[in-house]
Amino acid sequence: MYLILAIPLAIALAVFFIPSSKVAGALNAFGYGLELIASVWFARYILANKHIADGMLYSDALSGLFVLLISIITFASALYSIPFIERDVQSKKISQRQPRTYYLLFNLFSFSMYLVVLVNNLGFLWIAIEMTTLASAFLVGFYNNKHSVEAAWKYIIICSVGISLALLGTILFYFTVSHNGAMHSLNWSDFISVASKLDKNVVKIAFLFILVGYGTKAGLAPMHTWLPDAHSQALAPISALLSGVLLTTSLYAIIRFAVITNAVAGPAYTSHLFIFFGLISIAVAAAFILVQKDIKRLLAYSSIEHIGIIALGLGFGGSIGCYGALLHVFNHAATKALMFFTAGDITHLYNTHNMRKIRGAASALPFGGPITVLAAFALGGTPPFSLFFSEVIILYAGFVRGAYAAGAFYIALLAVVFGGLIYHFAQISFGKKPEHIVAAGTPAIAKSAFIFLFVFVCFSGFIFPDFHALLKAAAGIVQGTR
DSSP states (O other), X not given: OHHHHHHHHHHHHHHTTOOOHHHHHHHHHHHHHHHHHHHHHHXXXXXXXXXXXXXXXXXXXXXXXXHHHHXXXXXXXXXXHHHHHHHHHHTTSSOSSHHHHHHHHHHHHHHHHXXXXXXXXXXXXXXXXXXXXXXHHHHHTTTOSHHHHHHHHHHHHHHHHHHHHHHHHHHHHHHHHHHTSOOOOOBHHHHHXXXXXXXXXXXXXXXXXXXXXXXXXXXXXXXXXXXXXXXXXXXXXXXXXXIIIIHHHHHHHHHHHHHHHHHHHXXXXXXXXXXXXXXXXXXXXXXXXXXOOBHHHHXXXXXXXXXXXXXXXXXXXXXXXXXXXXXHHHHHHHHHHHHHHHXXXXXXXXXXXXXXXXXXXXXXXXXXXXXXXXXXXXXXXXXXXXXXXXXXXXXXXXXXXXXXXXXXXXXXXXXXXXXXXXXXXXXXXXXXXXXXXXXXXXXXXXXXXXXXXXXXXXXXXXXXXXXXXXXXXXXXXXXXXX
């Protein structure tokens, strides 16, 4: 656990003193390659030992799954950052000194996300999530223009309001633990041990604050309003981290509190809330996806949709629903990160985010264009891509539960989203390429990031040894049976 937390801090210290952006980027990518190896080893160790507790840190299969997820997306983003940042330096979008600041913030952002999923103390969990906001806000406003600064401030203000509500929820949980459980601790493991003694009504109110508070950071509708602006203005590799990892680490916090709430009040209470917010999020995303003009805002609303799908899976519950939700966390992260990478190449070549001005991307980007088309179908939940299977598992969980109306609404909304995504990306990818656009190749390092993620888009995480066992164990923790 300490090694996983130490690597980003060590990289941050090293790259800040390296003047060359290429060397700093290469060192950054190498460091996250080591982090990925450590995370795979760590996940396998967790499987063998069930959980590890050491002071303020605590890990179980759920932590191991999220550590692995963070490592995969940060490694891909570190690879893609090398040509992306170098391209911005050459085009004078950023100065020669700014890459050092970028890589410093990149590593602080990554460190804070690892800390979220490894800390035991729920007060420090709150601090770690606030750290993710502060580190990533500077990356959202990195270009320092009117729109990016406005998006960064909107992100800080809305998420700070949300996290204040989450703090109130954490205080209420502590109140009932100290008053009814006779335990003065904020450790999640201690909360679970006295769950049977806690006041059910206080826990229900506290969880509602947690869900709305951390749900704001996770992008659940109607608390999602910061997300489209932040995603559209952040650098492409940071948008991948925001969508693929940041949102789900906030969901991780909600899940931890939901496990406690289920142990106290039964699963029905959290289930109804998850289903409600899940369907609302998918519906809001579906409506806005249809009318989008900005390619990165389109992907941002797609993130809201998939966060809603994950919440819906958690709401349907049971072993199938929890398994499907966690699998969807993994599948969405890989697919959305790939989409933001390709969107970064497209917007750089066409010098616009406006999809109505982008045509013929499949021919203008001989490597990235076809990948964009395939990834768009994957994002829409088309077989045989991985998102299709997790979406079907969640649907099956709803039917097993008997939630036929919610399941039918879910299918209808998925059809709307699929139609919107395919329409927009067909317009972008095909048609006549503008005469002033010269076809551009994709750097080898960027290609490696694309291929790395595309493997997960096609095969999910099952290429890793023991991934299914890790996922099943994590689902058992969410369900409360492990």
